[in-house]
Amino acid sequence: MNHQADPSDNAAPRDARERSAPAPRLLDAERLIEERLGDRPLDFDSMLAVSNIYRAATAVRRRAEQGVLSELGLSWGGFTTLWVLWVWGQMQTADLADECDLSKGTLTGVVKTLEKRGFVERRPVEADRRRVTVALTDAGVATIEKLFPRFNRYEGQMVSALTTAEKQELAELLRRVIVTAAKRPSE
């Protein structure tokens, strides 16, 4: 036998799904998962924490790209890149990729489109001709200086359901997750 519900006995959970608020729904899910796995011990706390991290990130990113960023045609990655260059000054590709949390290959593409839009420029390094530094153009500086305060306001809206202490708590908890997840897979 397998565990797939046929159309008829599928009706029950589907109705529950469509009606109820997030919290109850997840309790339903927990019950259903336990049914399917039987006795094996599961870690629902970790599951919820991880899946909410991912859900929150995509929600936050979507809102940014459809709101503040859309007018300038910037992606999340593009904005991050501008922001990093603005804060830290010109950087060479590898460091920039690292700082933006992107692979080198991806960064090449992002920089290419930012170049097309006139926000950044590539500068050859005379001392080492393998290297290239990326820097904001004047237009890029003007753009990020105009954009960042708006973006920051938007960030405020995204976490407006939290008190200041809660924002700090959230950031700290996530920081610990980041450290764990970014560690070498040395286990």
Place this chain on the structure above:
Amino acid sequence: MNHQADPSDNAAPRDARERSAPAPRLLDAERLIEERLGDRPLDFDSMLAVSNIYRAATAVRRRAEQGVLSELGLSWGGFTTLWVLWVWGQMQTADLADECDLSKGTLTGVVKTLEKRGFVERRPVEADRRRVTVALTDAGVATIEKLFPRFNRYEGQMVSALTTAEKQELAELLRRVIVTAAKRPSE
């Protein structure tokens, strides 16, 4: 004048960047941002919370795709889709997309590759020939039943730096962010 550092006065922050741990680095960034924006009020708490959400999500996703999921050639979205189908039973495309937090168009592609791997199948709905339901195959059921406990263990590792209470706190704070961010842009 613009704010770009030239290569020489760029040396100082760059060195700081390369040396120090995450927390101090961000304090440096705060100082630099304030320099660039002058008197305008900024919301660093929100900024840190939001950017950590995003960083944590990509870190967590990368680890999953390079670890547990890589052996089966599943992406995060592919795994999520299998999981949802397993828990809730067969669903039609739109509901599945909604549940997986993907656009309809994206889901079509994900289902297509899952179909190629033999994990799911499309079933026409006789009552309404526009519709299609997606369901796990037997191979798909076997796969997710094998995979999910491993995935859940991996989730546990990702948040192993947190106590149970902290995991719950994290999930709850994120839940509130999700609700805010997912709301209609009605403002």
Place this chain on the structure above:
DNA sequence: TGCGGTCGGTTCGGTAGCGAACGAATCGAG
């Protein structure tokens, strides 16, 4: 001075992801 190893950036092949446009199927007002 030359040559193998390494290093930095780009390219490439692939999937993921989005919104918009599309086309077939259904529904509904008359």
Place this chain on the structure above:
DNA sequence: CTCGATTCGTTCGCTACCGAACCGACCGCA
């Protein structure tokens, strides 16, 4: 019935993103 409006899934064009392969440039050792 019929024809316009709606709904459902797919397709399309685009960017993002990754890892691996690649290539020119640099470096160290002889």
